[in-house]
Amino acid sequence: MRTGDQPARTFTLPPALAELAAAHSALKAEQEALTARLDNAATSVDRAALRASLAALTERASRAIGSAVAAVADRKQQLASAPPASARPASAGPASSARVAPAGEPPPDSREESVVQTSAGGTAPRASSGLDRWPEAGAADRRLAPVAVALDAPDIEVAAHWATLVTPYVSTVKIGLELYLRYGPAVVATVRGGSGVRVFLDLKLHDIPNTVAGAARAVAKLRPEILTVHAAGGSDMIKAAVEAAPGTMVAGVTLLTSIGDKALAELGVDGSVSDAVRRMASLAVGAGARGLVCSPQEVAAVRAEVGPDILLITPGIRLAGATSDDQARIATPEEALKAGADLLVIGRPITRAPDPGAAAAAIGASLRRAATAT
Numbered sequence: 001m002r003t004g005d006q007p008a009r010t011f012t013l014p015p016a017l018a019e020l021a022a023a024h025s026a027l028k029a030e031q032e033a034l035t036a037r038l039d040n041a042a043t044s045v046d047r048a049a050l051r052a053s054l055a056a057l058t059e060r061a062s063r064a065i066g067s068a069v070a071a072v073a074d075r076k077q078q079l080a081s082a083p084p085a086s087a088r089p090a091s092a093g094p095a096s097s098a099r100v101a102p103a104g105e106p107p108p109d110s111r112e113e114s115v116v117q118t119s120a121g122g123t124a125p126r127a128s129s130g131l132d133r134w135p136e137a138g139a140a141d142r143r144l145a146p147v148a149v150a151l152d153a154p155d156i157e158v159a160a161h162w163a164t165l166v167t168p169y170v171s172t173v174k175i176g177l178e179l180y181l182r183y184g185p186a187v188v189a190t191v192r193g194g195s196g197v198r199v200f201l202d203l204k205l206h207d208i209p210n211t212v213a214g215a216a217r218a219v220a221k222l223r224p225e226i227l228t229v230h231a232a233g234g235s236d237m238i239k240a241a242v243e244a245a246p247g248t249m250v251a252g253v254t255l256l257t258s259i260g261d262k263a264l265a266e267l268g269v270d271g272s273v274s275d276a277v278r279r280m281a282s283l284a285v286g287a288g289a290r291g292l293v294c295s296p297q298e299v300a301a302v303r304a305e306v307g308p309d310i311l312l313i314t315p316g317i318r319l320a321g322a323t324s325d326d327q328a329r330i331a332t333p334e335e336a337l338k339a340g341a342d343l344l345v346i347g348r349p350i351t352r353a354p355d356p357g358a359a360a361a362a363i364g365a366s367l368r369r370a371a372t373a374t
């Protein structure tokens with residue numbers, strides 16, 4: 001009770017504002033920490049990485065505010081058009097304020113279902129999905145498309161911007177050599193931000209076992225969800241990486257998706273691409289890799305070779321009718337999913353689109369339709 005006779009009035013924050021208040025405190029704390037680090041940053045590369053983090057943070061804050069404002073406006077409109085409470089049937093429950101989705105986001109009810117229901121060899125549906133093969137996959141992951149967006153950007157500002165645009169729609173972002181060699185470990189924290197997106201560090205380690213173990217140990221500190229090594233490095237090298245990075249899924253690259261029949265023959269490898277991929281897959285899994293990188297064209301054969309528990313990751317994804325660029329073994333996102341791929345690596349088809357966020361949302365929606373149609 002307040003002093004005087006009046007009872008205190010309680011005020012419940014509308015959900016959109018409560019969400020905004022929470023987001024605001026989290027963002028403010030993150031911004032203060034980043035600003036302090038920026039003041040102390042030693043090198044221009046560190047400063048560039050921190051500036052990109054701050055820019056990504058500011059973008060997230062603007063989006064949160066935009067969503068909250070839209071939600072409040074939406075709520076006002078609902079209240080204006082709703083019949084008076086006394087006219088509502090008792091079962092209708094309280095009017096609720098819906099979160100307003102960013103442009104292109106699937107409607108909330110469709111985000112509730114699992115995106116991935118793949119089928120081995122495109123035939124019978126498997127009981128488990130790709131995300132089930134990620135031991136710590138949570139409910140939130142299931143609302144996101146099983147896509148790793150390849151952030152092959154020349155600089156960290158662009159990569160952070162792309163990451164901010166696509167993370168509402170996809171489970172994972174992929175950092176490759178271009179960014180990692182330029183910015184080092186800072187790039188991982190920058191693209192991860194506070195979004196909780198999974199980070200796939202595609203460094204394709206390939207060296208003698210001792211050197212790969214050292215490199216894997218060093219990057220394991222960054223806690224990437226996936227780290228790639230070339231299966232061609234041999235089983236001792238793969239084993240060394242697996243042991244050095246126990247908290248990270250080590251994925252073996254079987255045969256680069258840019259390699260076709262002719263390039264394989266040039267390498268002096270006899271037999272078909274599919275045979276070479278299956279051999280590498282079996283070697284990598286035998287050495288302890290829990291993930292494999294292959295093209296969507298070999299997914300069914302590889303699945304038959306290594307069984308249901310290995311995460312199959314497929315670059316070489318192109319939209320129907322699009323140019324293949326430097327990729328030799330390609331398929332559409334829907335074909336890859338139908339073949340049984342667990343995580344689709346997609347770079348240029350998303351990052352070169354006029355609006356990468358909308359492109360990621362559209363691919364996610366199409367995968368969801370393809371998954372429910374099988």
Ligand SMILES: O=c1ccn([C@@H]2O[C@H](COP(=O)(O)O)[C@@H](O)[C@H]2O)c(=O)[nH]1
Nearest residue numbers: 150176255256257315316345346347348
């Ligand atoms: O065999 C492989 C292994 C890795 N990659 C990587 O995937 C992306 C593909 O990007 P797109 O723009 O969609 O072609 C890229 O980062 C590669 O380094 C691969 O393509 N093939």
